[in-house]
Amino acid sequence: MKEAFKRQFTRFTLCLSIALPLAQGASAAEPLQTIGTGEGVLNVVAWEGYAQDDWVKPFEAATGCQVHAKYAGSSDEMVALMRSGGGNQYDVVSASGDATLRLIYGHNVQPINMALIPAWKNFIPQLQGPEFNTVKGVHYGVSYEWGPNTLLYSTKVFPTAPTSWSVIYDPKYKGQITVPDNPIQIADAALYLSKTDPSLGITDPYELTQAQMDAVSKLLKGQAGLIKKYWALASDEIQLFTSGDAVVGAAWPYQTNTLQAAKVPVADTIPTEGATGWADTWMVSAKAAHPNCAYEWINFVTTPKVQAQQAIYFGETPANTLACKEMDAQQPGACAQYHGDAPASYFDQIKFWKTPRTECGNGQNNCLDYTAWQRAWQAIKG
Amino acid sequence: MSAPLKALSSVAWRRGWVGVMSLLALPAVWFGGLYLAAIGAMFVTSFWTVDDMSGALIPGFSLVNFKALLADPTYAHIAERTVFIAAAVTVTDVILAWPVAYAMVRLSGPRLRAGLMAAVLIPLWSSYLARVYAWRLILSHDGVLNWALAEVGLPGLHIGYSNWAMWIVFSYLWLPFMILPVAAAVERIPPSLLEASADLGEHGFATFRRVMLPMALPGMVAGAISTFSLTLGDYVTPMLVGGEGSDFIGNVVYANVGVTNDIPFAAAYAVLPLGVMAVFLLIARKMGAFDAL
Incomplete structure (x- = not known):
């Protein structure tokens, strides 16, 4: 009797564990048909600087959806937050391209009905259905803003802008370098090596074989001895440059804007090797408790006005082409400064973050997946 | 006292075990239901795995996490660093605590003593x-x-964001937890023994080494349990004042839970400090840290 129950119980839990993910997949396949009345609350996971009062307050006044924002310091953290507590704690997330596919294949986000997003048709063509948020023609998110990862330097130490990423691997600046504490940082080194050591055969910095990873790890382990601190939050890097502990490092334009506003003598540049970058997507949780507010939010932040505010605040480029005029209205010359009118070639030269997978893109399956990248990063940091 | 309370108290008086049980009930639930259960759950989880793309936990019995920990020397290195700094902080705090504790208990009048106590706390x-x-x-x-x-004409030190910084900050943070038990232990040494030592011709340092130090040892070990375990489990100080190569076991656990979402791997690594503390407490018991309890 006891045995029979045990067997039945095992069978039951087995069925449940197989059926549950399928059920999740099915429920996630039905996008919203119309935007109904807002639920009064919206829980947001966002990058620092993505939920500023400048546009959150007007949004709350216009829709009645109270915004609760949770900032995340890395893509990994965003994925973990969206999966925490059964996946219904947060409604929307501003995921970068190295998180989006993980959220899609993890059934953590739901398809978006683009008919309900009027601004979408004004996006630059590259962001109307990019492969990092659109799978088999199904849109799992709405593109937002994009930009390059930059080389930040002290103008006291570098009177002229460095032209190569080599300065962050240079023993001359030992103990004065800072880079993000983030496994995706491996791609920056891979991009640098793809230009300086073509014999390695790196064609895509996110598709690395074990041999290529070994070469990149070697460069980064050499760099580890030169690092002052691996920064986890943008505010960490800002403090390092303010106190003079760091004089050169990898950064986002946001840090440059904040430091220059505080009169710290710094500037940033994109060296000749090119740059990695991010293209962010607003995605809606598969189990969002407030889907109507989520759609209202996406529509609000893709309007030219908010796109321009966000672009100027963070120092990045809007997806909506109509934002250019708004940017110049808010701050003369801003559209050109933040590449709002840049040609497609500028977009194409940035190697946007994406999730490393075992599929190499060239038909081979011998590339390292993201777990391997994370382990490699821990080994580099020591 | 109201009537029901009075009744309860007389029951507890007549049957002693009722009183003991009712006093222990809440801590027992806390210890058994929450603390031991959590450690048990952690231990079980350390044998699970995670689906890479979906992030879902896969229950089962797999040694893959422990194999990964052993295969990569990084994790042994991080564990060594954690234990080494915890030990260095403990030794530093013992050395710093002695003069303060001695001055507080033996050399101060009641007023100065209260003042020193307040300064420590x-x-x-x-x-x-x-x-x-x-x-x-x-x-x-x-x-x-x-x-x-620079004001006194010396060259600057570059110890911000480094392991030196961690050592200084940890030693500062946990010093009160060493001073208090050492002071209590010094206080328990009968002054007559010190006088006897002097009468027998021992000078000050020999008295300290051969009488006071052995008698205060349980107090020092009790303090060491605090300073060592607090350092061993910390991850905030390494995050804030550490530099390159400053990760602790706690940082790897934190990164794997909150950032990477690889909870089984974090659980496997978190088993290690548990073992370190078990060994430490066994040695502490041998040295008499719990005799005064």
């Missing part, structure tokens, strides 16, 4: 984070330390 009233951030400002490149060194 007051830092504990402010937030741990505020004190760590304060050290970050003191030790940074253009911080108070380098300013003071």
Whole structure:
């Protein structure tokens, strides 16, 4: 009797564990048909600087959806937050391209009905259905803003802008370098090596074989001895440059804007090797408790006005082409400064973050997946 | 006292075990239901795995996490660093605590003694984070330390964001937890023994080494349990004042839970400090740390 129950119980839990993910997949396949009345609350996971009062307050006044924002310091953290507590704690997330596919294949986000997003048709063509948020023609998110990862330097130490990423691997600046504490940082080194050591055969910095990873790890382990601190939050890097502990490092334009506003003598540049970058997507949780507010939010932040505010605040480029005029209205010359009118070639030269997978893109399956990248990063940091 | 309370108290009086049980009930639920259950869950989880793309936990029995920990020397290295700094902090605090404890108990009048006690305890009233951030400002490149060194014509020190910084900050943070038990232990040494030692011709240092030190040993070990375990489990101080190569076991656990979402791997690594503490407590018991309890 006891045995029979045990067997039945095992069978039951087995069925449940197989059926549950399928059920999740099915429920996630039905996008919203119309935007109904807002639920009064919206829980947001966002990058620092993505939920500023400048546009959150007007949004709350216009829709009645109270915004609760949770900032995340890395893509990994965003994925973990969206999966925490059964996946219904947060409604929307501003995921970068190295998180989006993980959220899609993890059934953590739901398809978006683009008919309900009027601004979408004004996006630059590259962001109307990019492969990092659109799978088999199904849109799992709405593109937002994009930009390059930059080389930040002290103008006291570098009177002229460095032209190569080599300065962050240079023993001359030992103990004065800072880079993000983030496994995706491996791609920056891979991009640098793809230009300086073509014999390695790196064609895509996110598709690395074990041999290529070994070469990149070697460069980064050499760099580890030169690092002052691996920064986890943008505010960490800002403090390092303010106190003079760091004089050169990898950064986002946001840090440059904040430091220059505080009169710290710094500037940033994109060296000749090119740059990695991010293209962010607003995605809606598969189990969002407030889907109507989520759609209202996406529509609000893709309007030219908010796109321009966000672009100027963070120092990045809007997806909506109509934002250019708004940017110049808010701050003369801003559209050109933040590449709002840049040609497609500028977009194409940035190697946007994406999730490393075992599929190499060239038909081979011998590339390292993201777990391997994370382990490699821990080994580099020591 | 109201009637029901009175009735209860008389029951507890007549049957002693009722009183004991009712006093122990809440802590027992806490210890058994929450603490032991959590450790058990952690231990079980350490044999599970995670689906890479979906992030879902896969229950089962797999040694893959432990194999990964053993295969990569990084994790042994991080464990060594954690234990080494915890030990260094403990030794530093013992050395710093002795003069303070001795002055407090043997050399001060009641008023000075109360003042010293307050001075030791007051830092504990402010937030741990505020004190760590304060050290970050003191030790940074253009911080108070380098300013003071420049004022007296000495070259600046580059110890902000380094393992040196962690050692200093940890030693500062946990010092009160060493001073209190050492002071209590010194107080318990009968003055007659010290006089006897002097009468027999021992000078000051020999008395300290051969009488006071052995008698205060349980107090020192009790303090060491605090300083060692608090350092061993910390991850905030390494995050804030550490530099390159400053990750602790706690940082790897934190990164794997909150950032990477690889909870089984974190659980596997978290088993290690449990073992370290078990060995430490066994040695502490041998040295008599629990005799005074």
